[in-house]
Amino acid sequence: MEPAVREEALESLRCGNPPLDLQVLKAITVGEREGIWNFWRDHYLDDYIACGGSKVKFLTGKPGSGKTHALLLMLEEARRLGYVTFFTSARRMRLNKFDSIYQAVLDAVDVENLVAAYCDHVIGSLGYQPGQLAPEQDFFSWAQAQGRAADSLRREIQEKLDELYQDRKINHSFAMAFTQLCAHRLGSRRLADGQKEILQEWLKGRSLPARALKPLKIFTRIDKYNARHMMASFLHLLRLCGRRGLCAAVDDLSALLERGPEGRMLYGRSARNEVYESLRQLVDDFAGFEGAFFVFAGRTELIHDEKGGFKSYEALWMRIQNEVAGSRPNKFADLFNQDLLLKEFFTAGTCLELQQKLNETFGLGSGIRQEDFHCLVENVSMLSPVRRVVEAIVNQYDAGGERDGEFCSQTGH
CATH class of the missing domain: 3.40.50.300 (P-loop containing nucleotide triphosphate hydrolases)
Structure with a gap:
């Protein structure tokens, strides 16, 4: 484990928080x-x-x-x-x-990846393999190079995208924004400069001026009334x-x-x-x-x-x-x-297992006895026994390894 990761994880434990590094988190889980x-x-x-x-x-x-x-x-x-x-x-x-929840969720989502995934679905439904395209090459240009007529190909792509617009489980404005992003990526209908970003921002729930949305045929905004x-x-x-x-x-x-x-x-x-x-x-x-x-x-x-x-x-x-x-x-x-x-399940035996995992993960010294863990687990407190045990182990390490009979008096138990 890198020293920086180790110290960051230990500092989180000292503050009563779990480490954010998933490898460390799993290593100390009981x-x-x-x-x-x-x-x-x-x-x-x-x-x-x-x-x-x-x-x-x-x-x-x-x-x-x-x-x-x-x-x-x-x-x-x-x-x-x-x-x-x-x-x-x-x-x-x-x-x-609720629109705050919607915005926060969509902020964490890569809309471009969703568009790419749905475009792969459209390409597959037209009888092609998405992997045949070169990186950064749009499907419309690639299919034309394979001999497809532009007008019939554009019509077929639009018919596939219209299936999303006609899906009753999807809001019409949501489908309108998303299918335009798909058409742009597929190359069948290009967006003007800046319009791709406008559509992505609208899908994420941003408040945008009506003049920017009108050319894209979107006449509503996402708010607390329609966010669900x-x-x-x-x-x-x-x-x-x-x-x-x-x-x-x-x-x-x-x-x-x-x-x-x-x-x-x-x-x-x-x-x-x-x-x-x-x-x-x-x-x-x-x-x-x-x-x-x-x-x-x-x-x-x-x-x-x-x-x-x-x-x-x-x-x-x-x-x-x-x-x-x-x-x-x-x-x-x-x-x-x-x-x-x-x-x-959290007993003195579980505490010993936790101590061993912390020792193995962080190289802490050992020194807390099973009877001391009984003292921690059974004592009524505003804090969970898990927090008290972790703090005791980490604090014992920080203090240079105070041990045995001194332990309960130092932790107040």
């Missing part, structure tokens, strides 16, 4: 079999979502319980399975309007382009209850209720989506805070609450508590 991300992969991403279904999940837990860790591993599994992935924090993106229809169009298009769908994760949802550096709430009451209403609509509208898996993660205050949490907005709470509660974690639940999962 409880792979029990992990919620593996369950979501097997029962949703590789099954229900892959077949065109959609789902919204909420993940809660104490600070340091592994929520972000689980999200990052889930997204890695999703990429491996052929999904477009998206990750953000509620501290970085406003959630009170545009998202549904995008999701359907992903599957037409050979992708399995979208896997999106929004972390730090508990920012809805937090205050900024100046002491002011990051989200006022009205803005928070707008977020909850947006989430409520997302849950209700998901029947019309195709191949989408959304996970919103935050601290348990979202459940326990009756004045500002989920329970403060009854329309959302009624849809996501677990009607049957028990001491065992129900991994199929739409509202999943990570802390219940930790109670099942």
